[in-house]
Amino acid sequence: MKFKLINTVIAVALAIALGSCTNDNDVVNATEGSGSLKIKFDHRYGDVDFIMGAPYTTSQGETIKVDNIKYIVSNIVLIKEEGGTYVYPKSKSYFIIKEQTPSLFTIELTDVPAGNYKTVKFGIGVDQEQFNLGAAGQGDFLAQAQSEGMMWSWSAGYKFLAFEGNFTSATVTDPTLFKVHTGQTGTNYNYTEVVLDMPDKALVRPTITPQIHVMADLSKILDGATKISLSPQPNIMGGVVLASITANVSTMFSVDHVHND
Amino acid sequence: MKKYSLVVVLFWSVFTYAAEKDSLGINPYQNYFRSLEYFEECDACGCSASGGSLGFSSMLNTNFVGIRYFNQRYKSNDGLFSDSPWYEENFNTIQVWGRIPIVKKVQVSVLVPYHFHNRETVTGAQDISGLGDLTVLGMYTVYETVKDSAVFSHSVQLGAGVKAPTGKYREFSNGSVNPSFQVGTGSWDYIFAAEYVVKKGSLGLNTMGSYTVKTENEKYYRFGNQFNYSSTVFYFLNSDKYVFVPQLGVAGEVYGNNYQYKQLLRNTAGDILFGKAGIEIGRDKFSFGANVMVPINQNLTGGRVEAQYRWSVNLNYTL
DSSP: OHHHHHHHHHHHHHHHHHHHHTOOOHHHHOOOSEEEEEEEEEEEETTEEOOTTOEEEOTTSOEEEEEEEEEEEEEEEEEETTSOEEEOOGGGOEEEEETTOHHHHEEEEEEEESEEEEEEEEEESOOHHHHTTOGGGGTTHHHHHHHTTOBSOTTTOBOSEEEEEEEEOSSOOSOEEEEEEEOOOSSOOOOEEEEEEEEEEEEEBTTBOEEEEEEEEGGGGTBSSSBOOSTTOSEESSSHHHHHHHHHHTTSEEEEEEEEO | OHHHHHHHHHHHHHHHHHHHHHTTOOOOOOOTTOOOOOOOBOSTTTTSSSOBTTOSOOSSOSSEEEEEEEEEEEEEOOOSSTTOOOEEEEEEEEEEEEEEEEETTEEEEEEEEEEEEEEEETTEEEEEEEEOOEEEEEEEEEEEOOOTTOSSEEEEEEEEEEEEOOSOOOGGGTTSSOTTOSSOOSSOEEEEEEEEEEEETTEEEEEEEEEEEOOOOTTSEEOOOEEEEEEEEEEOEEOSSEEEEEEEEEEEEEEOOOEETTEEOTTOOEEEEEEEEEEEEEETTEEEEEEEEEEEEEEBGGGTEEEEEEEEEEEEEEO
């Protein structure tokens, strides 16, 4: 009687154990078709949540209050875990990211081939090849950039990143406006590329739309590899220092996590 | 696969051993005050399933049906920023529970929970409620001290059971901070439990462990396997009409990582150790119990979920 019970228990346990392991998982293995992918851009300042208008102190002892942060993200490339590369069609691959507007800080890529993506690449700004197509070659993006204030003029070109507000420092005691705009100058084009390895795989499937949560640390704009003081130059829109800003910007991004929902 | 096989082999050998021991003789030991198993059952922070580490316990009566309410408080944080806000989470469960003798040495425990949980989020308050996951657990008495005159009496029970996905698993929780804000795991889970009770006079010590193997649900989400353990000292105080059983102990839970689409989800494993205190009061066929658990040490969900406390009250009727 006892042994019978034992045998029954074991038989059930075995059946359960074996059954549990043979679960098919078609969704994971099937990499046919295509799906969508979202990239959400979130902002922090140092390690705290970035808040528009809040005071932040830079390494140069200046206190800044930001009232505008926008940038152009472009030329998105996705790299699979096994190494295949997918280049998102250039005609659809220009986006303005704006901290204040939810519809503008999450971008959605459609018709992305199913796959397990491990790396994402994108540009900050509009690449020279695209710019050289002329105003007619820009499609709807030109009008969008103009309405968001991300153009100077056609000849001067796009603002790749706009970072604006006011600041005070030991020498500048009254709140003073500052403007950091990156874009082409006479000597540098200042378009920069960012390559981010993701801590989780983005599983694009017809039934799964992954969301890549990109974190941008805005403190890096002034406090990256090069530490930049606003006091001698509240408006940074050209010159050698703009190349330093561009280099700083290229290091401010990371992928915090990926949701596969 | 190896893991499952190991568990099966382990139980096989223990049961075989048990069968041999049992053949030594019948057991005249009267059951009334034999403490019953501490079946501690809960999923991923004790949120989505039946028991919490409050345990499935009555020190007073072996076989009973009853009703229990328990409350679990957590705080959670998205972990994105050093100044991310903490949000309160409040888990409530009303549970019909019972332990019913089937044949000699074998009892079946049944838990039928109803959950009503609420929490704050960035976008406002959120609540879920509904029937939870039904658990059935069979416990088999492997060894029991047979002599009434023994100074120490021992009892060892082993059991196995299943948790059925009667509670609805909602996908919305995946992306959020505490993946256990659910009324059910959506999966068939398998439970293996062992309990040891030693008593001397009015004083006793109950030690238990259980391991829950969790499977992938229909939404391709799998909660991490879970190990629960506890050790509780209890003492019987008798008056004319009442019996009081104060209890003091520790309880712990260890969680493996959760998986989604077979991908490991970072920062979902964890562990927690509670201190706990409680009392049971029995009169005639009824008993009342109350229990409080306070964390001593914890690291849940990469530090993004923090358990604050748990408490429960129950009313049982002895069968």
